Amino acid sequence: MRNHLIVTLDTLRQAHHANPLPDWAVRRARLKALRCLVIEQGTALAEAIDADFQGRAAEETQLLELVPTLTGIDHALKHGRRWMRTQHGRASRWFWPARTEQRPRPKGVVGILVPWNYPLYLALGPLTDALAAGNRVMLKLSEHTPRTSALLARLLPEYLKDGSVAVVEGDAEVARAFAALAFDHLLFTGSTRVGHAVMKAAAEHLVPVTLELGGKSPALIAPDADFERAVERIVYGKSVNAGQTCIAPDYVLLPRDRVEDFIAAARRAFGHLYPRFAENEQYSAIINDGHLQRLMKLRAEAEAGGARSHPLARVGRGRRMPLTVLSEVEPGSALMREEIFGPLLPLVPYDHLDEAIDYIRARPHPLALYVFTSRRDSLERVLSTCSAGGVTVNDTLFHIAQHSLPFGGVGASGMGAYHGRAGFETFSHTLPILRQSRRTGTALLRPPYGRGFSVMRRLLLR
Structure with a gap:
């Protein structure tokens, strides 16, 4: 299984390298495909969740999972293009007329470990944010909701035909192997106890993590x-x-x-x-x-x-x-x-x-x-x-x-955040850029140090 996971990750990473900065049209198409999945398969998903729990009302699944998933997708569709924009600014006055930029870039391949209590929303919610940020995603679904996991494993490749999402099923051993992969970011939702193990596994490859844990609220x-x-x-x-x-x-x-x-x-x-x-x-x-x-x-x-x-x-x-x-x-x-x-x-x-x-x-x-x-x-x-x-x-x-x-969360209840713009930023790397002009006062800061350097030093240190 570990070898299979590594091959899947490598396939997604190669696809990301082929298009490391997908434009808004690509991201919008993925989000719309995800939205179609929820709309067209909502009844089947609610039935699968009811079967996994052996008793959960369709109304509760609609309210707690389908509605927030859809509104989250709609929020990303409405604001995603704006989130992608480069932010322009001025450099510090000592570096004028230089200019600065901040460009959001996808991190690459994101891993998402999904819990059993809300198997739809806690899979597709972070998936929405990761896709809006331009990433490719591996989802590890919960073995405690096997019918829902099997249905999502079948539906996601059918709707997201560009291979931007790969689905993994399996038990706790598979989850441990999944957490140890060299993702570009890993999100885990679950208990504080398991969160410790996930963070420890991710540290092997210095994978940045978002931990959504619990605690006593x-x-x-x-x-x-x-x-x-x-x-x-x-x-x-x-x-x-x-x-x-x-x-x-x-x-x-x-x-x-x-x-x-x-x-x-x-x-x-x-x-x-x-x-x-x-x-x-x-x-x-x-x-x-x-x-x-x-x-x-x-x-x-x-x-x-x-x-x-x-x-x-x-x-x-x-x-x-x-x-x-x-x-x-x-x-x-x-x-x-x-x-x-x-x-x-x-x-x-x-x-x-x-x-x-x-x-x-x-x-x-x-x-x-x-x-x-x-x-x-x-x-x-x-x-x-x-x-x-x-x-x-x-x-x-x-x-x-x-x-x-x-x-x-904060402290024992987790680290990092997602939802909306916060999710876009979590799954993005903001690339800082300084555009230097041909003529700049920084030449006075270079050796050999003379009178010009002394003047600049006094100005900088006063």
Whole structure:
């Protein structure tokens, strides 16, 4: 398999060398072909994802994967030509009349490691940015979504007939070999644990990496927040895809005297979103038995340590695990150390807002931070003291859907960013150019050093 991967990479690199700077017409054609794939095959893709999860509603796939993929492509089609333009400027005054340029160039061949939780959007989203930047791409699709991966492996070469994209399927061993290839850039979305291994493998060839990891993203309800609305939006953000979202709220910080109020409001909100839960098929299943067992173990360990579980509904069909709120959770429990990535929502009560801020600051930087408040000064206290990959104020999740905003982590939650222009820049090398004129004062800076050099030196050092 490793030899096959190397041959595929070499083929893409030779094709890139044959046309290292594709014009906008070529890039636009690739993006339009990708758009046609999503439009024409959207139903088949949603069915494949539903089959892989053994229960994910088509509506949820349309909302969370098809829509952001299409709007991302449309955003790139609208702005890509402008992103490609050379930026002209003046050199420093000591070098006049020289001029400067900054030319975005494709990096070459980009590798993208795709996770299982959003197998369409997290494949085609970064692919859009890489194609807009003029690259060729190798995609490693997840073995945990085999039907979706097989379908994309068949469809992408059919629609992108110029060979700009190569698709790789296979297990974790294939993924490790993929991460060790000498790409011109590598993007990985997944857990922090695996992110360490990916970065280590990429370092062998000094491959630049963008790591979109996870971590424990807090939702902070300030004392002045619209409490009922905050609970509703947190419940929604934790319930879509059964909490199997890298930016899902991982835990809730709330005033100590509102814990019981939160549980009651969460039960109402969940019941409104998913009525008759036992028969409701609009709520996603857990991806596989192994992941379900991991979640059940996290909950059982927390309960053994004194936590109280508050299921918001009875267990549904198959692997549909209802959202469960947990109170009185031991701070050192695995539930509070590990990224949950499922429908378990621990509550962390506080007495003063500064206590909640200190709690966030004492932990690794999260991928997302959700702040619920009606006061500007409260919001600024949080934003000026806490670091996170991205923030949504008075809601959850939706900063990821803004193509004008970069999406990425910081510290333990990742490095680098993509989406829209940020993605174009991630997958481009900005080539700096200085155009020197025939006559320039820099001649005075060259030896032999004399009076002219002394004058220039005094001017430069004053």
